[in-house]
Amino acid sequence: MLKFSSFLKPYRISMSIALLLMLTELAVELLHPLLMAKIIDEGILQEDLSVVIRWGGVMIGISLFAFASGMINSFYAAHVSQSFGFDIRKQIFVKVQQFTFENLSRFPAASLITRMTNDITQLQNTLFMGLRIMLRAPLLVIGSVIMSFFVNPVLASVFAFVIPVVIMMLIWIMKRGSHVFNKVQSMLDNVNDVLRENLIGMRLVKAYVRREHEIKRFSLATNSLRDSTVTALRMIETSMPILLFIMNIAILFILWTGRAQVVNGNVQVGEVVAIVNYGLRITSALSMFSFIIMFLSRSHASASRISEVLETKIDIESHENVHEFKHGKVTFEHVSFTYPGTDQVVLKDISFTANAGETIAVMGGTGSGKSSLFQLLPRLYEVDSGRVYIDDISIDSINMQNLRGQIGLVPQEAVLFTGSVKENVAWGKEHASFVEIIEAAQAAQIHETIEKLPAKYETRIGQKGVNLSGGQKQRMSVARALVRKPKLLLLDDSTSALDVKTEIKLLTALRDYSCTIFLITQKVSSAREADKILLLDDGVLIAEGSHEELIKTSSLYQKIYHSQMMEELTDVKATN
Numbered sequence: 001m002l003k004f005s006s007f008l009k010p011y012r013i014s015m016s017i018a019l020l021l022m023l024t025e026l027a028v029e030l031l032h033p034l035l036m037a038k039i040i041d042e043g044i045l046q047e048d049l050s051v052v053i054r055w056g057g058v059m060i061g062i063s064l065f066a067f068a069s070g071m072i073n074s075f076y077a078a079h080v081s082q083s084f085g086f087d088i089r090k091q092i093f094v095k096v097q098q099f100t101f102e103n104l105s106r107f108p109a110a111s112l113i114t115r116m117t118n119d120i121t122q123l124q125n126t127l128f129m130g131l132r133i134m135l136r137a138p139l140l141v142i143g144s145v146i147m148s149f150f151v152n153p154v155l156a157s158v159f160a161f162v163i164p165v166v167i168m169m170l171i172w173i174m175k176r177g178s179h180v181f182n183k184v185q186s187m188l189d190n191v192n193d194v195l196r197e198n199l200i201g202m203r204l205v206k207a208y209v210r211r212e213h214e215i216k217r218f219s220l221a222t223n224s225l226r227d228s229t230v231t232a233l234r235m236i237e238t239s240m241p242i243l244l245f246i247m248n249i250a251i252l253f254i255l256w257t258g259r260a261q262v263v264n265g266n267v268q269v270g271e272v273v274a275i276v277n278y279g280l281r282i283t284s285a286l287s288m289f290s291f292i293i294m295f296l297s298r299s300h301a302s303a304s305r306i307s308e309v310l311e312t313k314i315d316i317e318s319h320e321n322v323h324e325f326k327h328g329k330v331t332f333e334h335v336s337f338t339y340p341g342t343d344q345v346v347l348k349d350i351s352f353t354a355n356a357g358e359t360i361a362v363m364g365g366t367g368s369g370k371s372s373l374f375q376l377l378p379r380l381y382e383v384d385s386g387r388v389y390i391d392d393i394s395i396d397s398i399n400m401q402n403l404r405g406q407i408g409l410v411p412q413e414a415v416l417f418t419g420s421v422k423e424n425v426a427w428g429k430e431h432a433s434f435v436e437i438i439e440a441a442q443a444a445q446i447h448e449t450i451e452k453l454p455a456k457y458e459t460r461i462g463q464k465g466v467n468l469s470g471g472q473k474q475r476m477s478v479a480r481a482l483v484r485k486p487k488l489l490l491l492d493d494s495t496s497a498l499d500v501k502t503e504i505k506l507l508t509a510l511r512d513y514s515c516t517i518f519l520i521t522q523k524v525s526s527a528r529e530a531d532k533i534l535l536l537d538d539g540v541l542i543a544e545g546s547h548e549e550l551i552k553t554s555s556l557y558q559k560i561y562h563s564q565m566m567e568e569l570t571d572v573k574a575t576n
């Protein structure tokens with residue numbers, strides 16, 4: 001929790017008020033047994049009603065004061081703990097936005113969700129408890145021991161033996177608890193992971209009739225969560241009876257020795273009552289410790305999971321240099337690349353130049369490194385060796401936001417967000433005008449489809465909205481990239497779901513955008529429209545040139561061409 005002290009700074013005043021009120025409540029609680037002793041010894045035993053009424057009145061008065069303090073303390077504790085959780089959650093969200101793909105690969109989505117929700121809630125609850133009882137309980141123990149010694153040192157000496165034993169036992173439980181609750185949180189990650197995968201792949205689950213299998217998988221994950229939670233709680237709960245047993249024995253001992261002292265006339269009855277009262281208060285405070293330990297153990301585990309995210313080093317450095325690309329010429333110079341944490345070199349010594357405004361088709365078998373090559377341009381990953389230049393400027397010397405802001409990347413899998421069609425296209429450029437949105441949609445060949453939707457550009461997509469086909473989603477993604485008028489457009493197999501006619505129309509429309517286009521495609525029909533084709537094979541650039549050049553020089557390209565021609569012929573024959 002100490003790691004998060006900077007998050008508490010803005011709430012110093014509220015926290016101080018809450019702590020002050022808590023101390024007020026504590027002081028009243030510690031005064032009660034003293035007043036009670038006074039009422040018994042000077043009022044009841046002396047049969048002096050005025051003493052009983054006077055000190056009884058004082059007791060009621062300070063109790064009301066403590067009650068009001070407790071109420072206001074709760075108000076401040078809730079305010080501070082909720083605001084604290086809100087700030088951390090926001091900070092994690094901002095941090096995750098800065099994560100590189102390597103950073104993200106260390107934290108599965110489900111784990112990030114657990115950290116941002118459940119783990120933060122744990123910290124919030126601990127802070128709330130901290131301002132309410134966590135400090136009060138140990139202070140009540142210390143205060144009660146001091147007051148007992150003040151009332152009668154001989155009787156109070158019992159506490160000096162018993163309490164250190166109990167505290168050592170509690171520290172041991174807390175240490176073990178932290179380990180066990182760490183396990184609970186990671187089991188919760190597992191449950192979230194299974195849940196997330198199931199919900200995302202629900203169509204597949206139904207189509208493959210894998211319901212029973214999924215239920216089993218979920219049960220396995222929740223059972224493990226239940227078992228680890230039960231183990232953790234059991235450990236905490238068994239500490240309670242042991243603790244109560246030790247304290248009750250101590251109180252019995254005080255009563256027994258106190259009785260003898262009263263008979264001898266060394267001690268007054270009120271003093272024994274006061275010490276027993278302090279003993280009961282110590283017991284109740286110590287019994288709160290089992291909850292406190294539970295909260296502290298859980299929050300200790302949660303705090304380390306949260307700081308793991310906050311302290312993650314962003315591996316790719318960004319520079320201040322801002323540069324507006326004029327042309328969009330791209331040069332790869334002996335680039336080799338390996339995904340972090342792996343040893344397979346996926347791109348090997350790649351060199352080529354794409355002149356400004358050209359359309360470059362990237363072809364190659366599955367796993368040949370096409371998408372990897374795309375990821376290097378917006379610096380989603382760092383190269384192992386070599387350099388990537390745009391307009392002859394090395395991309396690692398440019399400000400990252402500035403670089404990415406000038407690139408339109410359309411990923412293999414089209415992702416749309418919940419919101420209107422208009423919002424989804426405008427997502428590519430902040431403050432895009434409606435005219436720009438329409439222009440982008442027209443170029444992406446999706447404008448006519450949008451016009452046929454129930455509320456046109458205002459139609460909602462996603463939850464409670466319309467669902468678009470794979471090809472329509474792809475064109476929406478292209479429109480989103482075009483609206484930012486990028487200097488570099490990267491289409492990662494983004495036209496795969498389009499028919500040949502629509503695809504050619506789209507590629508022709510893109511020529512009006514003065515940008516360099518990289519297009520990953522499996523189709524020779526699209527590649528032949530390009531100015532240049534890059535042919536990759538197992539991470540190596542084995543051929544480069546126009547369709548006409550490659551058909552003469554590359555045996556692999558010839559093979560791809562002939563197999564696709566054969567397929568087309570077979571299709572034509574089949575339709576005839």
Ligand SMILES: Nc1ncnc2c1ncn2[C@@H]1O[C@H](COP(=O)(O)OP(=O)(O)OP(=O)(O)O)[C@@H](O)[C@H]1O
Pocket residue numbers: 339342346364365366367368369370371372373
């Ligand atoms: N995030 C990743 N971490 C580690 N290895 C990866 C990652 N993404 C891809 N790879 C590996 O890199 C190699 C190249 O993958 P890449 O996605 O670039 O191929 P591709 O040519 O685009 O394939 P496809 O046409 O199937 O999309 C593959 O062997 C793949 O397993």
